[in-house]
Amino acid sequence: MDWEGALLVFDKVSSLLSDVELGLLAREESAWCKCQSGAIDQGLQELEQVLSVMEDIEGDEILSARARCLWRIGKTNMDLGSKLSVSTSLRVNLSNNG
Numbered sequence: 001m002d003w004e005g006a007l008l009v010f011d012k013v014s015s016l017l018s019d020v021e022l023g024l025l026a027r028e029e030s031a032w033c034k035c036q037s038g039a040i041d042q043g044l045q046e047l048e049q050v051l052s053v054m055e056d057i058e059g060d061e062i063l064s065a066r067a068r069c070l071w072r073i074g075k076t077n078m079d080l081g082s083k084l085s086v087s088t089s090l091r092v093n094l095s096n097n098g
Contacts, residue, residue: 001036003033003036003037004033004037006029006033007030007033007034007037010026010027010029010030010033011026011030013026014026014027014030020057021057021062024050024053024054024057024065025065027046027049027050028047028050028065028068028069028072030046031043031044031046031047031049031050031072032047032072034046035047035072035076035079040076040079040080043076044073044076044077047069047072047073047076048073050069051066051069051070051073054066054069
């Protein structure tokens with residue numbers, strides 16, 4: 001996969017979108033591309049920032065996006081071989097899901 005090419009596209013899309021949720025999804029994809037193309041620290045930091053914003057958005061439609069973002073953060077940490085320390089920003093508030 002051409003992660004660097006995809007990164008450029010998602011960065012461009014993110015800059016053009018005025019819709020907050022769609023722009024956020026483009027930012028998530030951009031961050032994931034960074035993780036996959038070797039800029040792991042920067043990509044991981046950006047994924048965590050995206051998740052932080054997602055946690056402030058209400059509604060059922062954002063739940064799968066949060067889950068995907070959390071999975072990507074976990075996968076990146078596993079790939080790094082580091083221990084995932086669950087911080088306040090990564091805790092899933094189950095009461096919001098049901």
